[in-house]
Structure formats: structure tokens, C-alpha cells
Amino acid sequence: MKYFVRFLLLVxxxxxxxxxxxxxxxxxxxxxxxxxxxxxxxxxFPSREGNIVRIANVxxxxxxxxxxxxxxxxxxxxxxxxxxxxxxxxxxxxMARGALNGxxxxxxxxxxxxxxxxxSAIADLTLRAQVSGEKDLIVQELKFTFKKLNNAWLITHIExxxxxxx
Amino acid sequence: xxxxxxxxxxxYWLRVMVIGRKPKRTLVRLVMLVVVTTVVFAFVLRPVRIxxxxxxxxxxxxxxxxxxxxxxxxxxxxRGDVVGVRITGDHVMYMKRIVGxxxxxxxxxxxxxxxxxxxxxxxxxKFTSHWEVPPITLRSDEYYVVGDNRTMPPQDHxxxxxxxxxxxxxxxxxxxx
Numbered sequence: 001m002k003y004f005v006r007f008l009l010l011v012x013x014x015x016x017x018x019x020x021x022x023x024x025x026x027x028x029x030x031x032x033x034x035x036x037x038x039x040x041x042x043x044x045f046p047s048r049e050g051n052i053v054r055i056a057n058v059x060x061x062x063x064x065x066x067x068x069x070x071x072x073x074x075x076x077x078x079x080x081x082x083x084x085x086x087x088x089x090x091x092x093x094x095m096a097r098g099a100l101n102g103x104x105x106x107x108x109x110x111x112x113x114x115x116x117x118x119x120s121a122i123a124d125l126t127l128r129a130q131v132s133g134e135k136d137l138i139v140q141e142l143k144f145t146f147k148k149l150n151n152a153w154l155i156t157h158i159e160x161x162x163x164x165x166x
Numbered sequence: 167x168x169x170x171x172x173x174x175x176x177x178y179w180l181r182v183m184v185i186g187r188k189p190k191r192t193l194v195r196l197v198m199l200v201v202v203t204t205v206v207f208a209f210v211l212r213p214v215r216i217x218x219x220x221x222x223x224x225x226x227x228x229x230x231x232x233x234x235x236x237x238x239x240x241x242x243x244x245r246g247d248v249v250g251v252r253i254t255g256d257h258v259m260y261m262k263r264i265v266g267x268x269x270x271x272x273x274x275x276x277x278x279x280x281x282x283x284x285x286x287x288x289x290x291x292k293f294t295s296h297w298e299v300p301p302i303t304l305r306s307d308e309y310y311v312v313g314d315n316r317t318m319p320p321q322d323h324x325x326x327x328x329x330x331x332x333x334x335x336x337x338x339x340x341x342x343x
Contacts, residue, residue, distance in 0.1 A: 076321050076322065076323075076324065108254075108255065108257045108258050109253065109254040109255020109256070109257050109258065110254070110255075111254055111255070124254050125254055126253045126254045126255065126257070126258045128258055135218070135219070135227065136217070136218040136219065137217050137218060139253065139258055139260070139324075141253050141254055162326070163251070163253050163260070163326075163328070163332070164251070164260070164311065164324065164325060164326030164327060164328055165302070165308070165326050165327040166302065166325075166326045166327075
């Protein structure tokens with residue numbers, strides 16, 4: 001019985017050490033997944049968002065992008081846009097938040113591929129967004145390019161992907 | 167049972183009702199039920215909740231259905247099938263009708279689908295529309311999918327060529343005819 005308790009204790013300790021290792025030294029995939037979760041959280045906003053909160057959240061969102069981040073948006077029914085700097089992206093985000101009456105964003109079915117150099121990664125995912133008061137969901141395939149810059153994984157490129165060839 | 171207090175008899179029948187006369191057999195049945203249900207709903211019949219009006223009036227917003235993932239094991243998708251089209255995974259899919267098969271040129275004229283220039287009969291179309299879309303030729307592994315509701319402008323409607331690998335399966339229950 002004594003040995004069994006010792007063995008059990010050892011198993012628990014190993015499990016805790018493994019968990020601590022994962023938390024302290026997450027893999028690039030886990031870090032990128034966390035960044036995407038944060039982005040979805042910051043991109044969502046309630047119907048009555050205050051100006052200070054709006055600017056603070058957009059500022060936080062900007063920290064997830066590199067200075068020269070580029071976004072190519074080409075969605076049916078919407079005029080295509082290309083944003084070539086982080087400031088442009090943040091400006092567009094502030095304008096969108098002012099124009100919409102609340103938005104809930106989440107990313108599903110995320111597939112992350114880290115490059116062999118462990119310095120870049122591509123995340124292919126499905127954006128699911130619901131504008132408050134709108135009946136239809138917005139569903140769009142997106143491709144994110146991440147680069148490890150100054151020891152942080154930053155978004156350098158976003159583009160919309162046409163799942164169905166037109 | 168004679169001579170036992172009434173409460174213990176009640177408890178016995180309660181136990182029989184809940185776990186049966188043979189608890190071991192009930193446990194085996196329960197485990198089998200859980201395994202079969204998990205396998206069926208994870209790998210064969212994928213439950214889906216329809217969101218949006220692109221398949222109206224055949225399938226309504228917020229209705230529940232299933233995607234039969236084994237539907238195309240023995241034969242390829244057929245024209246008229248309503249299918250689930252994967253985007254980047256199985257959690258969110260497009261639900262559309264196949265109107266064009268590999269190798270065909272698909273276009274729209276006055277709201278009706280034309281295959282190699284010939285207008286097709288589409289009994290599922292209930293709303294009139296006036297779509298004019300130039301032809302697109304499908305590759306050997308592509309199927310043209312579109313919703314039944316063509317009342318919006320064509321550029322606002324998600325449609326196009328889907329690769330066979332993106333087709334998750336056929337919808338199980340037919341919609342309104």
C-alpha cells in the first residue's frame with residue numbers, strides 16, 4: 001500500500017511537471033492558437049461600446065500585428081480592400097466598430113503549420129462572425145501568416161480565401 | 167417478497183425500473199449504446215444546424231438535419247444532391263445543392279442554371295430571380311454548388327466550384343418540396 005501511494009504521488013508529480021512544462025514553454029502552435037483566440041476576443045464588441053474601451057481594444061489588437069502587416073480582403077458583395085500597414089488596419093477597425101452595432105467573432109477549424117525554421121507559420125481557419133441584429137452569419141475562410149519577430153509571434157499577412165472557385 | 171416491508175418492495179421495483187433485473191446486462195447495453203451513438207454521430211451522421219436563408223424555402227433557418235458522410239462511398243455526388251461543403255474543417259460548412267458535375271460548363275441565365283448552355287429544369291426553385299452569370303468550366307474533381315434561394319444579387323450569394331475532397335456528405339432528410 002505504501003509503495004502504491006508513493007507510485008501514485010510520483011505519477012501526479014510527473015503530470016504536474018508536464019503541465020508546467022507546457023505552460024512555461026508552449027509550442028509555437030499553442031502560442032499562435034492563443035494569439036488567434038485573443039484576436040477573436042478583441043475583435044468582438046458589444047452593441048454599446050464606449051469610446052475609451054473601443055480605442056484600448058483596437059490598440060491591443062494592433063499589438064498582435066507587425067508594423068508592415070498587410071490584409072487583403074476580397075469577399076463577394078463587398079468592395080475588395082488591401083491594407084498595407086498596421087495603422088491602416090487599426091483605423092479600419094475603429095471605423096468598423098463605429099459603424100456596426102456589435103459583433104461577435106470566433107475562429108473555428110484552425111489548421112496551423114509552422115515552418116521548418118520555426119520562425120514563420122501559416123494558419124488556415126474559418127471566421128464565424130455575427131453582427132448584432134443581423135440574421136445571417138458571416139462565414140469566411142482566412143489565411144493568416146505569422147512571423148516570429150523580436151521573440152513574439154506577430155501577424156504579418158491576412159488574406160481571404162475563396163473556398164468555392166467562382 | 168412476503169413479509170418484507172412495503173418500502174423495500176418499492177425500492178426493488180424502482181431499481182428494476184432504472185437498471186433492470188440484471189444490472190450487468192444493463193451496463194453492457196448502456197456501454198454499447200454510448201459507443202454506437204458516439205461512432206454514428208462522429209463518423210457517419212454529422213448533426214448540423216442550418217443558419218441563414220441561402221437554402222430557403224427547401225431548408226429553413228435554424229432547422230436541424232444530418233450530413234450522411236458515407237453517402238458517396240459507392241458512387242460520386244449526383245446533380246440535385248444537397249451537400250455539406252467543408253471550409254477548413256467540419257464545424258462550419260456550407261450547405262448547397264449540386265447543379266454542375268465535373269467537366270461541365272455552368273452558367274446562369276434569367277435565374278436558371280445552364281449546363282453547357284442548356285437551361286436545366288429546377289423543380290426546387292420556388293422564388294424567381296434574374297441571375298446572369300457567365301460560364302465556368304469545372305475541373306475533373308469539381309462540382310458546382312449553389313443555394314436554392316437566388317433572390318439576392320449573385321455576388322451576395324456564396325456559390326461556385328467545390329472540390330470533391332471538400333464535400334463532406336449528403337444531407338439526410340429532404341427539405342420542403
